[in-house]
Each structure stands twice: as structure tokens, then as C-alpha cells.
Amino acid sequence: MASNPPAPEAPYVPSDTLVYGGYRADDEAPLGEWNPTAESLAPVRGRHRVAKQRGGGFARSSTVLGVGVIAAVSAGGMASANTGKPPVSISMPDLPNVGSLISDESASSDDTSAFSTVGTDSTQTTQAASTSDAGEVLRSRILAQAEQQQDQIDTKAAQAVADAAEKEADAAAAKAEQDAQEKAAAAKKKAEEEAAKKAEAERLAELAKQYTLPTSSYTITSTFGQAGSLWSSGYHTGLDFAAPTGTLIKAIHSGTITEAGWAGSYGYRTILTLDDGTELWFCHQSSISVSVGQKVSTGDVIGRVGATGNVTGAHLHLEVHPGGSADGIDPMAWLRGKGLNP
Incomplete structure (x- = not known):
């Protein structure tokens, strides 16, 4: 693997004050600053390259990295806590080296996007499971309602049959009672008629003793x-x-x-x-x-x-x-x- 050659050392200048790029006295002008350029450094081979110097680039990339890791870990933990299922393994991408982290904004954006997708599969799995559970609950509720309605229909049908049977029994009882009353009335009338006839016969017999035909042989x-x-x-x-x-x-x-x-x-x-x-x-x-x-x-x-x-x-x-x-x-x-x- 190729490596960068060491940079030349800056000349030593004694001073009481340390400044960026060298030392200077209080009343002296600053010494020349060391600022490596592409011309002063050997070309980068392989995956390594000289990152462009940006103010606060390393700090910002480090922050993104930390936030991504925390988000991934939190997402995995919350998915495990909410679903009550075995925790989903989190696949961590290969972390880039420092040079790639501070290379440019596009690299940082790509890495951040990679970290931001951690835990998405677990969330989708949880949502799918929740949807499946909700569908099962809805299906069970519909079946229960259908069964309840069928029970109500069966109950009404049984009640209608019972009412019809009771009504028929009442009608039969009423008819039987009416027939019995009619028979009793007919028997009573017949008895009364027989009694009246008997009484009339007795009366006539008694009158016959008092009356007679006017002649005979007629x-x-x-x-x-x-x-x-x-x-x-x-x-x-x-x-x-x-x-x-x-x-x-x-x-x-x-x-x-x-x-x-x-x-x-x-x-x-x-x-x-x-x-x-x-x-x-x-x-x-x-x-x-x-x-x-x-x-x-x-x-x-x-x-x-x-x-x-x-x-x-x-x-x-x-x-x-x-x-x-x-x-x-x-x-x-x-x-x-x-x-x-x-």
C-alpha cells in the first residue's frame, strides 16, 4: 500500500508565543506558515486521497456518525420493545477511514444516508405484524357479529315456531271448550225439551181425565x-x-x-x-x-x-x-x- 511521504519540518524559531504555523516574538512579524498543497504532496493511490481542507468538516462528520449510530441502536431497541419479538440484528456498514469522512460533503451525505436507513426493515416488519394483527382482530370481530346475528335469527325463528304452536294449542283448546259448551247446551236443551214434553204429557194426561171426545165409533x-x-x-x-x-x-x-x-x-x-x-x-x-x-x-x-x-x-x-x-x-x-x- 502506498503512503504519503513525511512533510518537511518547519524551521525552529524561538519565541515566547506559540502561533499557528510557528513561533514569533511579541514585536516580530509572523514566520511563514506551513500549508501543504497538492504539489508538495505525493499523489494518493487506492482508496486514499487528500481531503480538501474545510473548516469543521471532521467535527461535522463525526457528529453525523454518532447520531447515525445512536439512531440505529435506538431504532433496534424500540422495535424489540414494541413488538415483543426477538430483537432484529443490525447490520453495521464498514466505517470509512478519517480521510473519507472529511473528503467532501457528498461522501458525508452518502454515509449519513446509509446510517439513516438502519432499522428500516425492523420498523416495516413491526408495521406488517401490526397490520396482520389488526386484520385478524377485524376478521374475528366480523365472524363474531355474523355468529351473533345468526343466533338472533335462530332465536327469532324458534320463538316464532313456539308462538305458532302456542297459538294453535290455544285455538284447539278454545275449539274444544266451545264444542264442550255446545254439547252441554244441546244436552241441556234436549233435557229441557224432554222435561217439557214429559210435563206436557202429564198435563194432557191430567186434562184428558177432565176432557173426553164428543162421540165414539166415528x-x-x-x-x-x-x-x-x-x-x-x-x-x-x-x-x-x-x-x-x-x-x-x-x-x-x-x-x-x-x-x-x-x-x-x-x-x-x-x-x-x-x-x-x-x-x-x-x-x-x-x-x-x-x-x-x-x-x-x-x-x-x-x-x-x-x-x-x-x-x-x-x-x-x-x-x-x-x-x-x-x-x-x-x-x-x-x-x-x-x-x-x-
Whole structure:
């Protein structure tokens, strides 16, 4: 390796004051200064070269070097502390010699740039790890929210099914209760109807003991309301019991005889007035066995079947006039109401 030759020594000048480039006395002029130049020095080979002299260049380069080393070490330490991972090895570049440090500003800038990049890989690794962790956290949060929403949907569906089942059960219970009530009401109504029918039968049976049919061995030939030219009113006003002449006529119920005699188209007629005011007309008799004002009881003979008046044959014409009214009612219905069945 080539080296620089030693510089010539400056002449010795005794003096009390030491100055840059030599000594001088207080009153003497300064001696010549030694200032090596490119002409006075041998050329530099290899990597070494004579640096241009700049004021404070070495100090500034040294400061940059120190700051770069501190920054690199600090960056490595902070990366290790923040990430909690094994420390990243720091690759230190080859430090230039003093000559290269003070060579020029471009060399200093390059070296500073080299030191300033120390720890960049560690920082990027930390940032990438942080980004990965944040993505994993976000993914976990999204999955948790999706699972929670699915759970809510499942819960709502299960609740809807339960509500539908409960509603169906309530409807079935309500229908069953309604059916039971309807059956109970029908049974009650049927029982009431049967009881009423039984009571009516008992009543009619009791009335039947008090009432009787007006004759026996008869045939019903004409009914109430039947139309025809044979009747002056245009329709039949009573109930006809056809029977042989002389068949006994009986009092249907107890009462008082209010009329007994001839009555024109009715022939011989007897009127029996009951205690409630109902008049019973017995017409076309062949003979009368009672007189006006006579009290009779149920089953007493009051006359005989005949063919007097406006008739076509022997029969008993019976009319019923409630309260003594001029217009009569259907004798068949009235008799059945008394427990009798003509």
C-alpha cells in the first residue's frame, strides 16, 4: 500500500508565543506558515486521497456518525420493545477511514444516508405484524357479529315456531271448550225439551181425565177451513164426526148448557159453555137430552147424532168459539190441546 511521504519540518524559531504555523516574538512579524498543497504532496493511490481542507468538516462528520449510530441502536431497541419479538440484528456498514469522512460533503451525505436507513426493515416488519394483527382482530370481530346475528335469527325463528304452536294449542283448546259448551247446551236443551214434553204429557194426561171426545165409533169426514160450495161461508167452520144416527153425544168438559134447540142450517144444536167462557157447539143432532141452564160434567150425555139442518148424511158438526166469539177456531187443534186425539 502506498503512503504519503513525511512533510518537511518547519524551521525552529524561538519565541515566547506559540502561533499557528510557528513561533514569533511579541514585536516580530509572523514566520511563514506551513500549508501543504497538492504539489508538495505525493499523489494518493487506492482508496486514499487528500481531503480538501474545510473548516469543521471532521467535527461535522463525526457528529453525523454518532447520531447515525445512536439512531440505529435506538431504532433496534424500540422495535424489540414494541413488538415483543426477538430483537432484529443490525447490520453495521464498514466505517470509512478519517480521510473519507472529511473528503467532501457528498461522501458525508452518502454515509449519513446509509446510517439513516438502519432499522428500516425492523420498523416495516413491526408495521406488517401490526397490520396482520389488526386484520385478524377485524376478521374475528366480523365472524363474531355474523355468529351473533345468526343466533338472533335462530332465536327469532324458534320463538316464532313456539308462538305458532302456542297459538294453535290455544285455538284447539278454545275449539274444544266451545264444542264442550255446545254439547252441554244441546244436552241441556234436549233435557229441557224432554222435561217439557214429559210435563206436557202429564198435563194432557191430567186434562184428558177432565176432557173426553164428543162421540165414539166415528170417522172424520171434514176438517176446519176446508173450502167448498156446501157451506154458506165458503169454507167449513168446524170438525165433522160421521157416525150412525142415534150415536150418543157426550159433554167434552164440565160446564153449563147455554142453548138447546133448532138453529136453522145447523139443525138441532146444543151450546155448552165452559168455565173459561169457551163455547162448544154440537150441531145436526137427532135429539137433545139437556136444557138451558143445566150443569153437566165431563162425559154426560147431552144428545144424539142426527142429520138435521143442512147436511148430506148423519154426523156431528162440532165448533169451538173461545170467549163466545162469532168466529170459531180449529176444533182438532183445540181437542189435541186438551190431551185428546180425534
